[in-house]
Amino acid sequence: MYFSTAGGRQEEGDMFLGCHLSTTKGFRAMGETALSIGADTFQFFSRNPRGGSAKEVVPADVAALASLLQERGFGPLVAHAPYTLNPCAENAKTRDFALLALSGDLKRLRGLPGTLYNLHPGSHVGQGAESGVRLTAELINEVVEPDEPAKILFETMAGKGTEIGRSFGELAGILGKVKLADKAGVCLDTCHIFDGGYDLAGDLDGVLAAFDREIGLGRLLAVHVNDSKNPRESRKDRHARIGLGEIGLEAIVRVMSHPALKHLPFILETPCELDGYAEEIRLLRGRLGEEGPLARWPEVVPVAELKARLAASGTKTKEDQGTRAKKTGEAPAKSRAKGGSKSGSKDVAKENAKVKKTRG
Numbered sequence: 001m002y003f004s005t006a007g008g009r010q011e012e013g014d015m016f017l018g019c020h021l022s023t024t025k026g027f028r029a030m031g032e033t034a035l036s037i038g039a040d041t042f043q044f045f046s047r048n049p050r051g052g053s054a055k056e057v058v059p060a061d062v063a064a065l066a067s068l069l070q071e072r073g074f075g076p077l078v079a080h081a082p083y084t085l086n087p088c089a090e091n092a093k094t095r096d097f098a099l100l101a102l103s104g105d106l107k108r109l110r111g112l113p114g115t116l117y118n119l120h121p122g123s124h125v126g127q128g129a130e131s132g133v134r135l136t137a138e139l140i141n142e143v144v145e146p147d148e149p150a151k152i153l154f155e156t157m158a159g160k161g162t163e164i165g166r167s168f169g170e171l172a173g174i175l176g177k178v179k180l181a182d183k184a185g186v187c188l189d190t191c192h193i194f195d196g197g198y199d200l201a202g203d204l205d206g207v208l209a210a211f212d213r214e215i216g217l218g219r220l221l222a223v224h225v226n227d228s229k230n231p232r233e234s235r236k237d238r239h240a241r242i243g244l245g246e247i248g249l250e251a252i253v254r255v256m257s258h259p260a261l262k263h264l265p266f267i268l269e270t271p272c273e274l275d276g277y278a279e280e281i282r283l284l285r286g287r288l289g290e291e292g293p294l295a296r297w298p299e300v301v302p303v304a305e306l307k308a309r310l311a312a313s314g315t316k317t318k319e320d321q322g323t324r325a326k327k328t329g330e331a332p333a334k335s336r337a338k339g340g341s342k343s344g345s346k347d348v349a350k351e352n353a354k355v356k357k358t359r360g
Contacts, residue, residue, distance in 0.1 A: 015256065015290050016075025017225075018042035019268035019277040023055060027065035027112075031074070036303040037278035038285065038292040041075040041265040046105040046117070049082045052097060054104060062111035069112075072293060075265045078153075078187070078222055079109055081119035088122035088135035088164065095139065098122075103143045106150055113149040116222050116265070118187045121154045121165035121174060130173075132164040137177030144183050152178075153187040153221055158195035158237035166196045166235075168214040175219060185219045189269075190255060191226035191240075194247050197233040201251035208260055217260050225252060225266045225284075241270045242280050253287050278303050 018039030021030045034042045047054035069077070087098045102119070109115045124132030140152060154174055159166030165174075171186055178184045188211075194200045198207045211217060227245030229238035243249030256266055268280055285292045294302055 015262055015285075015288060016041040016265040017256075017268075017281055017284060017290070017292070018075075018265070019270075019272070019281070020044065020080070026058070027061045028068060031065045031068040031072075033274070033303075034074075035072060035293050035297065035300045036306060037274060038281045038294045038302070039277075040073065040293050041077060041267065043078040043080055043118070043267045043269075045082065046079045046108070047082050047101065049080070050084065052082060052084055052101060054101075054108070057108045057111070059111060066112055072297060076114055076116050076222070077112060078116045078118050078265065078267055079105065079150075081105065081117065083120070085119055086122045086125075087119070087139040088124050088127070088132035090125045090127055095135065099139055099143060102139065106143065106148060109150050115150050116153050116185075116187070117150045118153040118155055118222065120157060120163070121171070123162045124164055125162050129162075129164050129170060132162070133170060133173040134177065136164065137174050140174075140184065141177075141179050144178075144180055146180060148180075148183055151221060152184045154184070155187045155224070156189050156192045156196070158192040159197075159235040160237055166192075168211050172214045175215065185221040186215060187222040187224060188220055189224035189226060190247060190252065191224070191228040191245075192237060194228050194232050195230055195234050195237050197235075199232060200255065201232070201247050204251070204254050204258065208258065220261070221264065223255070223261060223264050223266050225256065225268050226270055227252065239270055241272060241276070242268070242283065249283075249287075253284070256284065257288055274303060275307075 018034055018041040019037070020043045021033055023030065023044050030042060030044060034040070068074075082101065085098045085101050086094050087102075089095050089098070106117060109117065122132055122136050124135075127135075136154075144152060154165060154171050156168075156171065157163045157165040164170050175181070175184055175186075190200055193207070198210070200207055208217065211220065225242070227240040227242050227247045228234075228236075229240040229245055230236040231246055240246075242252055255261060266284075268277055270276070270280060272280065281292070284290075294300060
């Protein structure tokens with residue numbers, strides 16, 4: 001698998017850090033863009049996050065990304081299910097869509113073995129959390145096969161409305177009902193659990209001890225790194241940039257450097273454009289003493305330099321033209337994540353290809 005110590009990793013246990021990127025320009029382009037901002041993992045939507053349509057996957061493009069991941073020593077990637085996927089919906093047609101979307105997504109991901117498939121556990125819409133837990137587990141049991149190469153991750157939630165997954169106990173309930181236990185785990189979202197009531201900033205060890213008691217730290221396979229715009233236990237789920245929210249930079253650094261967590265892939269979903277993600281990655285790597293791919297691979301051109309070259313040549317990116325996100329909060333944070341990654345991603349991939357060609 002591509003997330004081994006191969007491909008130039010300095011030593012086993014190096015941190016994997018990245019952000020949410022867009023699939024618009026293809027899979028290989030995502031990998032090139034990730035490298036240009038100092039990332040060695042990333043997240044992408046498995047299909048339209050607000051609808052249900054899925055782009056046709058080009059096997060050669062997926063294979064090209066897989067080759068790049070191995071060559072550059074990337075960590076596990078995270079594919080995020082669409083927000084419209086509600087496995088515990090009261091409406092049978094909504095659950096049918098969840099079944100079809102999940103099975104189709106897992107099939108398309110088989111070209112990237114080891115990818116983590118992250119989904120929101122769902123909203124019970126008045127049926128009660130117990131029914132929601134049961135229905136979500138039943139859907140997973142219907143879809144996931146013993147030879148499935150992807151891991152299914154249930155994301156920790158903030159507890160808005162009738163969401164399930166706000167407490168570690170609810171996630172433990174789902175995992176306990178999944179028959180193929182080795183195929184399922186958890187993605188911890190720092191903003192979500194903080195907004196859900198866990199004192200991530202003041203008692204990290206206590207939070208992780210609770211997680212270990214109820215779920216087991218061995219089931220924690222990825223972390224969404226987000227600050228929060230709201231106080232603890234607000235149940236608002238509004239992402240903030242790192243260090244500009246209620247959790248704070250120091251608490252985020254403690255999370256990422258904790259011995260029980262530091263080997264995991266960390267994915268930023270903050271309200272940033274591509275340059276903003278590059279800044280946050282640089283900030284966090286600096287605080288954690290991590291050099292990252294831009295230091296390991298000098299032939300990779302940083303996104304800021306690429307954009308300067310494009311500007312000098314008269315080429316404008318969407319960011320230059322004033323493209324902005326129109327909303328705020330969690331959904332916009334992820335929407336802006338994918339929207340921001342569009343800005344210049346095609347140009348980044350093209351420019352990197354040119355540089356590689358000119359250097360032999």
